Amino acid sequence: MNNKPITEFMSLEEFEKIKKFTKGKETPFLVINIEKIEKNYEELVKNLPYAKIYYAVKANPHPEVIKLLDKKGSNFDIATIYELDQLLDAGISPDRISYGNTIKKEKDIAYAYSKGIRLFATDSKSDLQKLSKNAPGSKVFFRILCETSGSDWPLSRKFGAHQDLIYKLILECKNLNLEPYGLSFHVGSQQRDIGQWDNAISQCKYLFDAVKKEGIKLKMINLGGGLPSRYIHHTLDVELYANEITRYLKEDFEGNGNGFPEIIIEPGRSLVGDAGVIISEIIMISKKSHMNQYKWVYLDIGKFGGLIETIDESIKYPIFTEKEKPHEKTKEIILAGPTCDSMDTLYENYKYSLPEDIKEGERVYILSTGAYTQTYSSTYFNGIPPLKVYILE
Amino acid sequence: MNNKPITEFMSLEEFEKIKKFTKGKETPFLVINIEKIEKNYEELVKNLPYAKIYYAVKANPHPEVIKLLDKKGSNFDIATIYELDQLLDAGISPDRISYGNTIKKEKDIAYAYSKGIRLFATDSKSDLQKLSKNAPGSKVFFRILCETSGSDWPLSRKFGAHQDLIYKLILECKNLNLEPYGLSFHVGSQQRDIGQWDNAISQCKYLFDAVKKEGIKLKMINLGGGLPSRYIHHTLDVELYANEITRYLKEDFEGNGNGFPEIIIEPGRSLVGDAGVIISEIIMISKKSHMNQYKWVYLDIGKFGGLIETIDESIKYPIFTEKEKPHEKTKEIILAGPTCDSMDTLYENYKYSLPEDIKEGERVYILSTGAYTQTYSSTYFNGIPPLKVYILE
Structure with missing residues (x-):
């Protein structure tokens, strides 16, 4: 993911814990780390001790x-x-x-x-x-x-x-x-x-x-x-x-x-945003032509599954793969969702990078998806059920 | 609605029938006229008799x-x-x-x-x-x-x-x-x-x-x-x-x-689009300043309730009020949805008109909403349940 190590966003220990907890669960889903929300809350209280906190429920x-x-x-x-x-x-x-x-x-x-x-x-x-x-x-x-x-x-x-x-x-x-x-x-x-x-x-x-x-x-x-x-x-x-x-x-x-x-x-976002990770599987990797510069990578989650804030590529989530190594060889790609609506393209202008040897069926971890995701997901667009949620244990 | 009479979109008889059928039902909801889909289907068969029709289920x-x-x-x-x-x-x-x-x-x-x-x-x-x-x-x-x-x-x-x-x-x-x-x-x-x-x-x-x-x-x-x-x-x-x-x-x-x-x-759209009408209530009419040219009209349905195709004001639905008369005195307004997300504004650049004397609590009829609406609605954004559907009887 653009050569930023995952440790800029979460500890390796947390990443391992999430991978272990979610192994075998059918994608896509959101996993929420309640401890992280607690930490964010305490930090906010410490920094603005005189403020009364009213959590914006809509965020999550x-x-x-x-x-x-x-x-x-x-x-x-x-x-x-x-x-x-x-x-x-x-x-x-x-x-x-x-x-x-x-x-x-x-x-x-x-x-x-x-x-x-x-x-x-x-x-x-x-x-x-x-x-x-x-x-x-x-x-x-x-x-x-x-x-x-x-x-x-x-x-x-x-x-x-x-x-x-x-x-x-x-x-x-x-x-x-x-x-x-x-x-x-x-x-x-x-x-x-x-x-x-x-x-x-x-x-x-x-x-x-x-x-x-x-x-x-x-x-x-x-x-x-x-x-x-x-x-x-x-x-x-x-x-x-x-x-x-x-x-x-x-x-x-x-x-x-x-x-x-x-x-x-x-x-809202500042309390729960980084406490959520969406785990998704790569459905397909393809090219539009032999000579295309960028491959298209299609995930099993998209704009209508909870990532609506990618509209106009506004919110740019950190995205990592299973075996995330810093400095591995990566390639710029276009990222899209699974539905038959081409508005359901996630990032085309801003180029994400994925490992060169990434394969269909592998998982991606979409970080900082704890706010404004699950409840935004569509009720049954393309027949796809709303996003599942797990609480990290 | 911009001086086009409702008869350009449906007969007065159908409009009356819809008003009668939906009276007393709590807004917002979508009402589907199955007969109209039948008519559209028959027309398509007549016009393209050699084509095998595969209905795009995702539309509705x-x-x-x-x-x-x-x-x-x-x-x-x-x-x-x-x-x-x-x-x-x-x-x-x-x-x-x-x-x-x-x-x-x-x-x-x-x-x-x-x-x-x-x-x-x-x-x-x-x-x-x-x-x-x-x-x-x-x-x-x-x-x-x-x-x-x-x-x-x-x-x-x-x-x-x-x-x-x-x-x-x-x-x-x-x-x-x-x-x-x-x-x-x-x-x-x-x-x-x-x-x-x-x-x-x-x-x-x-x-x-x-x-x-x-x-x-x-x-x-x-x-x-x-x-x-x-x-x-x-x-x-x-x-x-x-x-x-x-x-x-x-x-x-x-x-x-x-x-x-x-x-x-x-x-998809051509079969079911004009067979749906979303009925919504005006929650609030307000101004941002004494001198504002346009009033804001807030409906109880918006982008996350089923009108996602208003993104970038792409699809412009015909919108009529309860007592729709041609040539009545209208005013240009800005139209927005009910949620605490300001992306949930429907039409701001393209100006819709509503009768000058329109009041909060009155209903609006959003026509041609039979395709790509209900299943697009968010699962519980802002706590709001997904859009209800009735079949016109």
């Missing part, structure tokens, strides 16, 4: 993942009432859950409220009115639209609103029996430019100050997600991100009378 | 769709052994099934062969050898790589091989106990340029002639899929496509000693 809702994070004392951010039901069924109390999706049906707000949810994200007048009617007295935080360039999986303009609108929404809370509690933003998933947090935090400060003049004291900033996981292209360590974010917060909120706000963070 | 594998096409005498093209099992369970005999995926595991070939499948697609040396070993005596057809520009959902280079390679593969069959039966191609799904069939058929003729000199007589051409369904942008009628394709075939294969080959066609 596997019951064992939820169980671990429950045990560690994490809070949870949900996208839908289906996720809410899952958490409540797992015995998690509603005061540890925030409803972070700004797109909500009225009846879903009412349902969440009836179950005890009192913390909601919002970004529009319409949603605020629905909250007022169906979740009176709740705390609301307002999502501001911020710049997401620099991220591998940018979040564009779908969520959040501009400051002018957010300002008015905050003031409207007075008449709506809602508590304007704080602000949130999301700098884009797998964000490589730490400076984007600086910009977003400045925007928060501006709004904190503006509404203060109207007698409203916001208390919380939700830093969203965006902390990176480890894919092919190196990112800075979470510790560095944390230190910089802390510095931005201090600069804006300490020593100028604002006081340090309550901080929430919603990690 | 719903049991009722399979049942109807079985009754009509259709054959079936499968992508995987899972689809094979479904068909066999439905009582369809293996001599009516072709294994059209060129990417196959050895054990899957063996399984299909053991169940009686004797017709396989191929495009590589490796697959041909696997077929020889696991499906001896079978008929194989060779997929040629052809140009797919002009199609809304192009099939790029994932499938097929160039003529030079196909030529050699055909000759190799002699020593492999396989019958080189014919050629196939696929001009890309929703292909608007009929001329692409002309090019592909010419390629076939060239190969028919070339291998004839080596004593091999190919017997069949599989025209693949690509016939259009009705989306926003008008396409020519299937009748015109059929007439042109027939003309190309005659020009190349009649009157020059070749004889008219057996013709196979693998329709």
Whole structure:
């Protein structure tokens, strides 16, 4: 895999353990290393000790993942009432859950409220009115639209609103029996430019100050997600991100009378991403013509089996073979999935390398696939069942 | 919807019937009009009476769709052994099934062969050898790589091989106990340029002639899929496509000693596309700023609920509201799905229009969603269950 040794991503010991555990299991499947999530969680707590963690359930809702994070004392951010039901069924109390999706049906707000949810994200007048009617007295935080360039999986303009609108929404809370509690933003998933947090935090400060003049004291900033996981292209360590974010917060909120706000963070990818490995078999290796430069390598997993984040080759997973040796002789190839849809090609422009003597039937290990894979897999496209999951033992 | 009346896509009677049948059912869901598939099938038979139809099961594998096409005498093209099992369970005999995926595991070939499948697609040396070993005596057809520009959902280079390679593969069959039966191609799904069939058929003729000199007589051409369904942008009628394709075939294969080959066609989208309607509710209508030109309209279905073909805004479904009137006052909007992923935006560059007075909670009817929707839906992304399906009664 492009001459990076596997040890940049996991220990040889872990790789051996995974190989041993998964031997004989029919591909494709995802294997999750719960210990790694625990380690990531503890590291995040250490680096941002003042932040309340709300795990973004959508990243990986596997019951064992939820169980671990429950045990560690994490809070949870949900996208839908289906996720809410899952958490409540797992015995998690509603005061540890925030409803972070700004797109909500009225009846879903009412349902969440009836179950005890009192913390909601919002970004529009319409949603605020629905909250007022169906979740009176709740705390609301307002999502501001911020710049997401620099991220591998940018979040564009779908969520959040501009400051002018957010300002008015905050003031409207007075008449709506809602508590304007704080602000949130999301700098884009797998964000490589730490400076984007600086910009977003400045925007928060501006709004904190503006509404203060109207007698409203916001208390919380939700830093969203965006902390990176480890894919092919190196990112800075979470510790560095944390230190910089802390510095931005201090600069804006300490020593100028604002006081340090309550901080929430919603990690998903950074907690579970590198805790998952998808194991797949090479179905076929072929050429299109005698003179083709690149062979096509077809795996038994593709875009519709869980690797949808390869769209536009956005997320580049580290991929290794069974007998991974550094510096072995490799060749650049084109990588594709198994379905009869040619959109189901994984990497054609960005060239992955595989050992020259790789053969059909051999396994590949697609690392850092713990987030946004299994639940993205299609229900039965081409008749293929959804991706299986195992917990590493 | 951009000032095209709904009658360009379905009769008012059918629209009323669908509204009546689906009233009170919780959105989102897909409703399939089996009668329409029957009509499309009959029309195709009428227009290409000499072609053997192999329905591309992946387009919509719903049991009722399979049942109807079985009754009509259709054959079936499968992508995987899972689809094979479904068909066999439905009582369809293996001599009516072709294994059209060129990417196959050895054990899957063996399984299909053991169940009686004797017709396989191929495009590589490796697959041909696997077929020889696991499906001896079978008929194989060779997929040629052809140009797919002009199609809304192009099939790029994932499938097929160039003529030079196909030529050699055909000759190799002699020593492999396989019958080189014919050629196939696929001009890309929703292909608007009929001329692409002309090019592909010419390629076939060239190969028919070339291998004839080596004593091999190919017997069949599989025209693949690509016939259009009705989306926003008008396409020519299937009748015109059929007439042109027939003309190309005659020009190349009649009157020059070749004889008219057996013709196979693998329709998917053109049979089932316009037989499906997805019914969705508007969750939220909002603005990002006071001064924004376009409102955002969020539906309870999006890319991960079944509308994955909106990627890059490729397929543009006709969308109508409950009380669809022509010439009513409309406004251009941005359309997005319900999940916490901003890739789940449906149409932002291409502007759809909705009535000015449209409200949250109202329904929209997404037409021509009978193909490549339900089975594409994600298994539980954001906790949302896969798309429900109803058969119109």
